[in-house]
Amino acid sequence: SQNYIKELGNRQCEQDLKEVLETWKQIPSHEFKERVLEKQTSLIKEWSESLTKALATEKIVSENTELIGDVLCRACGYHLGKLSRLRQYGQSYFINDHDFYNRIEEKILPEPREYVTTSVTGKALCGSKNCRAKLGCIQTLKDHSSISPIYPLKCQSIKIKLFERENGSETMILKKKWKQMLFKIPPLEISCSKNDEDIYYDAYDVMQTDV
Ligand SMILES: [Zn+2]
The missing domain is CATH 1.20.5 (Single alpha-helices involved in coiled-coils or other helix-helix interfaces)
Structure with a gap:
């Protein structure tokens, strides 16, 4: 059984x-x-x-996954910096390089424009003497003086030459807005960060009204 x-x-x-x-x-x-x-x-x-x-x-x-390429002036193709140095901070996209000011012409405003956590002290123009196209602004982050000033770039003023590792080709990327970029731009890493939501104001908006 x-x-x-x-x-x-x-x-x-x-x-x-x-x-x-x-x-x-x-x-x-x-x-x-x-x-x-x-x-x-x-x-x-x-x-x-x-x-x-x-x-x-x-x-x-x-x-x-590190991005290889260059950030160029859209108007004249002048080299502004390495794509791998591009960083995002709130609504601002800029080249995180202490020597960046050498690539541009600074046009200082008579009076800085004060915002809650930032102040805009001037405009950044293309460093090529024959071009001088407006690329963005000069911005001081009040809570992060050690990394200030930064130079947020207007997406419509630049173009990106991206090197594609897989097939060795180069692609020129021209977008209206940073958010439309096909790749992720790494955020700026700041050691002792505070919870400051209102620093995320739109630098792009400021430049729009700035004729
Ligand atoms: Zn230029």
């Missing part, structure tokens, strides 16, 4: 278990401990190897 088969199965299990226990008992305790330790060491080695491998893969991925 079914019950009889089940009973036989159970007995077989019991028998197997007994045999395993007997085998264990025959292993001297020091040898048993040694084997456990050996297994433990090999497991840790395995985990650490797979972790190292995972970290290496992650590094390769992040290096590959």
Whole structure:
């Protein structure tokens, strides 16, 4: 009957278990401990190897996603900076490079325009003498004087030459708004950041009214 088969199965299990226990008992305790330790060491080695491998893969991925290209003046093609230095801070997109002021001509306003967390001190013009197209403004972040001034760029004043790693080709990108860019522009990393929502005012709007 079914019950009889089940009973036989159970007995077989019991028998197997007994045999395993007997085998264990025959292993001297020091040898048993040694084997456990050996297994433990090999497991840790395995985990650490797979972790190292995972970290290496992650590094390769992040290096590959770094944007390669140039930010140029849309009007004349003058080189403004490396695409990899482009950062977003609130509504502002700018080249995070201390030497950026060398690439532009600063036109200082007689009076800075004061906002809650920022002040606009002037205009930034294309550094090419024959061009001088307006690229954006000069902005001081009141809470982040160490990184100020920044030069938020008007999306319509620039173009981006993007180098595509996969096929080695170059694409020229011209957009109306930064949000339309085909890639993600990394946010500016500021060490001790405050929760200052109103710094996210639209620099682009300011420039619109600025004729
Ligand atoms: Zn220009």
